Amino acid sequence: MNDLKAPAGVGEARLTPAQVRAMYPGALSQTYLDVAGRGLVGTPVRTAIERHLDMRMLGGDKPAMFALVERTRASFARLINAHPDEVAYTKNISEGLNIVATAIDWKPGDNVVLCADLEHANNVYVWLNVARRFGVEVRTIPMRAGACPVEEMSAAVDARTRIATVCAVSFAPGFRADLAPLSEACLRHDALLLVDGAQSAGLVDTDVDRPGIDAFAVSTQKGLLALYGMGFLYVRRRWAERLAPMSLARFGVDLGEKGEAALGDFDFRLMPGARRFDLGNYNFIGAAAAEASMDLLHRVGMAEVEAHNTALAVRLAEGLQALGLPLIGEPCGPQRSQIVMIGALGEGHDAADDGKMQSLYEHLSDHGVKLSVRRGALRFSIHVYNDDSDIERVLELCRSWQAGNGRRG
Ligand SMILES: Cc1ncc(COP(=O)(O)O)c(C=O)c1O
Structure with missing residues (x-):
């Protein structure tokens, strides 16, 4: 399961955007300007999917499938300057956001800070649910002429704030948020900065250490140029290890080299980092697609x-x-x-x-x-x-x- 090959792109030829364009028939046959809705699928992604299906038509090679999962995890980690142990597999952004939201040990009177005007509904209902279930206050700060009110949000973060959440780029009007002040405020108050990367992953050069992002939820069908139904959740190791997953399955439990169906001691230990959030079998075909598309992104840089x-x-x-x-x-x-x-x-x-x-x-x-x-x-x-x-x-x-x-x- 930890058969990590070199991350995608290492040692491979660099590509220019013009060379990438030639691999996207959908960019040549029309004027495609809708990655914010969904990105195009290119021929290398189609080839990777076909290869995966060819393998599955013969039954399938599970160790090879697990190796694929680890290569793709490492490739996404490299894209955002994280460690593979800090990346969990999800099916979309909402799942990533909900994993974080439900892993917090909420106390009545805690609060979450966001700008609901700018967030996608999927990064609002998750908090309304938390508010209803745990008596948490949702502090929503109005947007400023379409811009994220980072200064006001930072000022709203206090000792009872457990999470501040923001989209790095909004889906409309598509402005970038300056994450630095919010990151500093979260660090000062020991709150977790959770970023929705729907409109930035694969599009904006993201380094989770500059400024500090504690958790980053993405899906693969937009800027990552792969499929629906597949996403990643980055959680900074020091945060992941303070969080208790609401849902747990075998891959979230540390049983060393034991098999995928092994049952260990009832007094179990969680996997390191964000791996504790992995549930059940993976979206292997989604991972094959994302490996191929992220390879292109790495090769362009x-x-x-x-x-x-x-x-x-x-x-x-x-x-x-x-x-x-x-x-x-x-x-x-x-x-x-x-x-x-x-x-x-x-x-x-x-x-x-x-x-x-x-x-x-x-x-x-x-x-x-x-x-x-x-x-x-x-x-x-x-x-x-x-x-x-x-x-x-x-x-x-x-x-x-x-x-x-x-x-x-
Ligand atoms: C900013 C933002 N967040 C979330 C989503 C969608 O979330 P999910 O991947 O859970 O469907 C979108 C989709 O357009 C989006 O633009």
Whole structure:
């Protein structure tokens, strides 16, 4: 089970974003700007899945499957500068968040700090449930013009705060949060900083030590460019070993080299680090897919991936603004991520609140641009397989829409 090979990418040839693009037919056949919804699946991922199925059609090799699980765990750990023991397997972000939430020994009067305005519902209901079950206070701080109110959140952290939680990049309007002040406040008050990495994993160069992130929940179908139904949960070792998993199974129990169905002493010892949160058999096919896609990210390098994504996002944001379209936020600066939005933040999901923006959305969609509408505004999101031609295509279509509509927008 601990048959760790070299992490993916080590010793392998570097790749450029252009070389990655050539492996993504879905990036060539359309203008795909929707990684914030889901990332594309590339040919290396398809090949890895097919190989896994070929192996399973002959029954399957369990030691090889466990070795795959460990290689993929190590690969994700390397992506965020963590140790493999600090990574658990999950099926999605919600599961990761709930694992942390239910492993805390809550006392009535404890509190959790977040900005509910900016979080996905999945990082809100988990805390409402905790509040209802354990008498915990949910301290939600209003957003500031679409931005994460990190200073106010940091000020709200106190001796009774057990968790502060935030998304590193929001799903709308897609601004980055400055995690440093919150990380310091959590450290000062012995609270756990839990980060939702839905819109940052595989997209933003993340180092869990800079600034200190105590737990990081991700899924693999967006920036990690693999499948739905599979995620990872990083938990800093010193925190993981203070937490008691609410759910426990064999892989969470330390039985040394004993087999996968072994039953040890009833006075059991938990696995080190985040391994205690692993439950039952793994999503092996999801791990095969994620190993292949993370290999590409390693071979480009996360710093390069982030720089590539941000540069294209700045170009798109500046271009949209130059056309007089209502860009949300600034084209560049500390809040800039790979997500670019236009319109006004409202309520709509898959339909823009404003008729003009809906008309532009339909024009873009009708001409092969894949984007999404979140919180009533148009959302473009960029990954390593995108290039300048995608940005040019969107800007050209915005111009033709304006020309056809007497310069609206
Ligand atoms: C910020 C954020 N958190 C969570 C999720 C989804 O969570 P889950 O992986 O549990 O479905 C999304 C999906 O769009 C998201 O954007």
